[in-house]
Amino acid sequence: MAPDSRSDSDVRIGTNDVRRDGGEGGPAGGDSRRPTVSSVAAHAGVSRQTVSNALNSPERLQPDTLKRVLAAIEETGYVRSAAARQMRTARSGVLAYRLDPVLDGISGLVLDTFLHSLTSDAEAHDHRVMLYTADSDEAELRQFERLTRARSVDAFVLVGTHAHDARYRWLTERHVPYAVFGRPWARQASGKQSQHAWTDVDxxxxxxxxxxxxxxxxxxxxxxxxxxxxxxxxxxxxxxxxxxxxxxxxxxxxxxxxxxxxxxxxxxxxxxxxxxxxxxxxxxxxxxxxxxxxxxxxxxxxxxxxxxxxxxxxxxxxxxxxxxxxxPLEQAARWALDSVLSQLDGRPSDPADSGLLVPTLVVRESSVPAPAAHP
CATH class of the missing domain: 3.40.50.2300 (Response regulator)
Incomplete structure (x- = not known):
């Protein structure tokens, strides 16, 4: 992301370096001691293209070849560069999420569990989460415009849904992938089917x-x-x-x-x-x-x-x-990530994939029996 496209309110989790020759791996200064695609290929006895396939299209390789390349990556300590991948694929590997202020310090912290799970699951799929802030729908749409214009993010994960939510239309019209944790309340109230997939807690x-x-x-x-x-x-x-x-x-x-x-x-x-x-x-x-x-x-x-x-x-x-x-916030986060990754792979959001997650009751000392009835 260009330096002038980032505001103080943005937090980007995870950084990677880019070699000056545009290859993957290695620091910005081109330190040859850092492993590269070429060194991994030499270690595994395969071509650079085979290493690239192992990283980006593993289904193209025979299982034994893939296993050998992955072993070479592990043995050489190679770390792929997200920035180099972005130049090659026109994707940033970044998902954007709005961070809301905590109002009372109790219930407001609940979505922290969702965010932590989303971030952890995204990292497991070689993606990162960027946080942004907005105090109104209009401000959030301006954030959408800024982030998409700079190509800083691949997709958005939306929370805090409400009636007449303008975010869905903005993103849909611009073909920007997004997942929604929360119901489309206005369409539900009118009996109309949602135009996008969503999940929510019942x-x-x-x-x-x-x-x-x-x-x-x-x-x-x-x-x-x-x-x-x-x-x-x-x-x-x-x-x-x-x-x-x-x-x-x-x-x-x-x-x-x-x-x-x-x-x-x-x-x-x-x-x-x-x-x-x-x-x-x-x-x-x-x-x-x-x-x-x-x-x-x-x-x-x-x-x-x-x-x-x-x-x-x-x-x-x-x-x-x-x-x-x-x-079940961890389950909701997994659904949201699966939804945006599917869209990024070319599969459109299907409203039929929407559904409610059932919560559970955690019983503690405040479950006091009713007072005994007096005769």
Missing amino acids: GAAGTSQATEHLRSLGHTEIAFVGWPTGSGTGDERRRGWEQSMSAAGVPTRHRHGLDSAQPDGIRSGAEAARRLLEAGATAFVCASDSLAVGAWGAVQAAGAQAAVVGFDDSPTAAALGITSVRQ
């Missing part, structure tokens, strides 16, 4: 598991501590609780009295739990671990026998002994 399944778990502990007055309506993710998590409560025979009017909506955060979770405890709730399903931490603190401060379940299985929830819904 939030409704997660809160339904949480509600059924609390019912198995004897709770009937199970409250939901969630976000204001309008957030696709938040609405899905509320829906799972509603469906389980409805299946248990809880009337709609009574459910409304157990449903609390507030901004995400520890303080708002505590305030909601205090109100709901006074209304008779004995258990809480929370839309996030931030809300759950607040609710659990309020329960303990009140000396109440009440249970709390969070969502995201954050390190904070684990440290405080709060039961929480764990998202």
Whole structure:
């Protein structure tokens, strides 16, 4: 990437050197002590083209030849140059990912797991991850323009999807490969099929598991501590609780009295739990671990026998002994990487490859049984 095409907000993971003669391997200064394609070829007793095939098109080689070349690469300590490969293939080997600010230090850190898995899996496939920032859709589209114009990246991995998301159209119109972790909420609400593949965690399944778990502990007055309506993710998590409560025979009017909506955060979770405890709730399903931490603190401060379940299985929830819904973020990252690599290999994104990943419940000390009924 040219020096003037990189902003301070970009982080590029991994660097490689380029030999002055344009070959692969060796430092920029052309240190002949570093192994090259030619030295690997001589060591293996094959041609330079055979070594190139082993690196870029291994399917063209006989298994024994490929094995011999790979052994020579290992024995000589050869390291291929990403920059030389970029000049040859017109690909950078770089995937771009937007890094969002952490707002509360609890739930906001959850996507770090996704990013770590994406980066690790990408490195295993000889790709790197570049981070960029944007505080609005418009700013992100400007980042798209800058990065694609400079040919700094091959593809984008998108998170934080929302209704009327403009990113899909921009990338699709310019034939830029991308993978999406999150649902196309507007098209889903209208009953239309997505025009691209996506994956997401089934939030409704997660809160339904949480509600059924609390019912198995004897709770009937199970409250939901969630976000204001309008957030696709938040609405899905509320829906799972509603469906389980409805299946248990809880009337709609009574459910409304157990449903609390507030901004995400520890303080708002505590305030909601205090109100709901006074209304008779004995258990809480929370839309996030931030809300759950607040609710659990309020329960303990009140000396109440009440249970709390969070969502995201954050390190904070684990440290405080709060039961929480764990998202399969490593699986989502693998799907995203497979999607962009397939597109880079010439296979278009197929909406039929979309699907939901089922979360799991991690049970801890906050799974308190319901108070014994008084005769």
